[in-house]
Amino acid sequence: MPISSPLPLSKNSLEGFLERFDYFRDSDLRQIDIVSATLIKITLATQDSARGFDWVTVTFEFNGVIDAKIIEESKLPHVDLSQGITLLYQDEMFAFMVGAYNKLSDTQSSISYIKSTFLKYQEGSF
Numbered sequence: 001m002p003i004s005s006p007l008p009l010s011k012n013s014l015e016g017f018l019e020r021f022d023y024f025r026d027s028d029l030r031q032i033d034i035v036s037a038t039l040i041k042i043t044l045a046t047q048d049s050a051r052g053f054d055w056v057t058v059t060f061e062f063n064g065v066i067d068a069k070i071i072e073e074s075k076l077p078h079v080d081l082s083q084g085i086t087l088l089y090q091d092e093m094f095a096f097m098v099g100a101y102n103k104l105s106d107t108q109s110s111i112s113y114i115k116s117t118f119l120k121y122q123e124g125s126f
Contacts, residue, residue, distance in 0.1 A: 006061055006120040011089035017121075021046050021058065023084035023100070029076050030057065032112075038065045040114055042096065044085075045126060055126040064117030066093060071112045079111070086110075087119070094119040 009017060018024070027046035034040050043059040062068075071079060079098060086097040090104040094117070097110035107113040 006059075006122045009087070009094075009119045009121055014087050014089060018084075018087060020049050022049065023086075024058075024081060025084035027081045027084070029071075029079045029081060029098075032070055032073065032076065034070065038116075039063050040065055040068060040070070040116075042114070043124075044081075048123075057124040057126060059122045059124065060096065061120040061122070062094065062096065062114045062116035062118070063120070066115045066117065067107075068114045069107075069110070069112055070114075071098075093117055 024044055024046050027044045029042070030045055031043040032040065040062045041059055043057055045055060045057050047053045048056045081098065083100040086095070086099065086101040088095045088104060093115050095104050095107055096114040097107055098112045099110050101110065107115065
């Protein structure tokens with residue numbers, strides 16, 4: 001059940017958003033949905049500091065996908081998110097990576113990544 005409608009994330013709001021969810025450290029990667037060649041959705045279960053650290057789901061919607069390396073669905077429960085995720089805005093694109101990274105060129109080091117021109121998120125119940 002959604003808690004909110006999809007909201008855009010901007011380059012200026014990324015850091016505060018990641019801090020709110022502790023960079024998604026120790027979260028669970030629940031689902032990766034390849035809607036089309038240019039639209040991918042990723043759902044994570046995580047704790048929300050804005051809600052007293054209650055568990056919620058956050059679904060990212062990457063639109064205008066330029067490049068991606070996606071984990072097989074059967075491997076999702078085994079993905080180690082102890083270092084969380086990285087969301088960056090560089091070179092006029094958003095980048096999602098599993099793990100803690102600092103720059104866009106680090107995507108090749110991540111076990112999974114997505115590069116897109118637009119990024120939205122939606123919160124849902126656990």
